[in-house]
Amino acid sequence: MHTEKILIIGANGQLGTVLTQRLQEKWGLKNVIASDIYPSDQLNGKFEILDATNFDGVQKIVKHYRITQIYHLAAVLSANGEKDPLKTWNINMTTLFNVLETSRLNSVGKVFFPSSIAVFGDNVQKELTPQYSILTPSTVYGMSKVAGENWVSYYHEKYGLDVRSIRYPGVIGYQSLPGGGTTDYAVEIYHKAMNNEPFECFLKNTATLPMIYMEDAIRATIELMDAPKTNITVRSSYNLAGMSFSPMQIAKTIQKLYPDFKIAYKPDFRQEIADSWPQSIDDSCARKDWNWMPNYNLESMTEDMIRNLKLREECFV
Ligand code: AKB
Numbered sequence: 001m002h003t004e005k006i007l008i009i010g011a012n013g014q015l016g017t018v019l020t021q022r023l024q025e026k027w028g029l030k031n032v033i034a035s036d037i038y039p040s041d042q043l044n045g046k047f048e049i050l051d052a053t054n055f056d057g058v059q060k061i062v063k064h065y066r067i068t069q070i071y072h073l074a075a076v077l078s079a080n081g082e083k084d085p086l087k088t089w090n091i092n093m094t095t096l097f098n099v100l101e102t103s104r105l106n107s108v109g110k111v112f113f114p115s116s117i118a119v120f121g122d123n124v125q126k127e128l129t130p131q132y133s134i135l136t137p138s139t140v141y142g143m144s145k146v147a148g149e150n151w152v153s154y155y156h157e158k159y160g161l162d163v164r165s166i167r168y169p170g171v172i173g174y175q176s177l178p179g180g181g182t183t184d185y186a187v188e189i190y191h192k193a194m195n196n197e198p199f200e201c202f203l204k205n206t207a208t209l210p211m212i213y214m215e216d217a218i219r220a221t222i223e224l225m226d227a228p229k230t231n232i233t234v235r236s237s238y239n240l241a242g243m244s245f246s247p248m249q250i251a252k253t254i255q256k257l258y259p260d261f262k263i264a265y266k267p268d269f270r271q272e273i274a275d276s277w278p279q280s281i282d283d284s285c286a287r288k289d290w291n292w293m294p295n296y297n298l299e300s301m302t303e304d305m306i307r308n309l310k311l312r313e314e315c316f317v
Helices: 014-027 055-065 085-105 140-159 185-194 214-226 247-257 269-276 284-290 298-316
Strands: 006-009 032-036 046-049 069-072 110-116 162-168 170-172 199-201 209-213 243-245 263-265
Touching: 006 014, 006 055, 014 032, 014 069, 014 214, 032 055, 055 085, 069 085, 085 110, 085 140, 110 140, 110 214, 140 162, 162 214, 170 185, 170 214, 185 199, 185 247, 185 298, 199 247, 209 214, 209 298, 214 284, 243 247, 243 298, 247 263, 247 298
Parallel strands: 006 032, 006 069, 032 046, 069 110, 110 162, 170 209, 199 263
Antiparallel strands: 209 243
16 A cells, blocks of 8 residues: 555644544554644644644645645634634634645645535525535634635646545534534533533524534545545535534433433524524535445434543543
């Protein structure tokens, strides 16, 4: 098998932590270079401190390790992004430009750019939102992802750079905590239930959003990156669906295992963001082009989350 040299930017994040480990299993510890602005307390293997807003820093690592693939996961998410819009734009766009330019100049073979359901705003069909919809995002994070989708498509068109991208729904996993997103409640709720604590939800009970279990999100990412180039017909970013549920539905599913679990609703500014997003996603292009198919629904995800959170708790006592 040929060997790739992989750079992950934002390896300490929710997705990065798990994706780094999977890529290490796939390509070997020595072929995966994890990086972030802070040292990692979870990851083994090669790790570099990298501020991806610094072009020279990105370029130095790419040259030094002769990187052939970059997963660029660093970004300020939807809710945190609204606290400082200009800084969010600057970080999200500068890091992307640095990755695209370094990849072009150093003939990096493949780049992964994560987009999000945050690219959609009002003016779209909220149920089974189509791949090709009008994109009028309500957050700076969403604006940076729409611009990012156009830039990756431009780099593919003009320079032949093989950038691939997924519009992630909210990602839920037991391995890591999200930070600063609108869908984060759906991870925290499991930790509260496990600790027999009540949960105050920052979204209203009926706020249905597209979500995906970490296992499926990681598998989708790797399947997209492994797909033959000729299969990739979407060069902006693929719609991806896992499941859709509201806070009330996830709470009811948890209550089947924890009957005393209590939830209260106190919607804040994040409800407005959730209102602007789709409720479910049409991912037929991903299904057709690279055979995407999710494995988990709300019930099977809940069982797996709780089983794994319990296992982790046992390990730490
Ligand atoms: C967020 O809530 O900002 C993210 C996302 C859907 O991109 N989880």
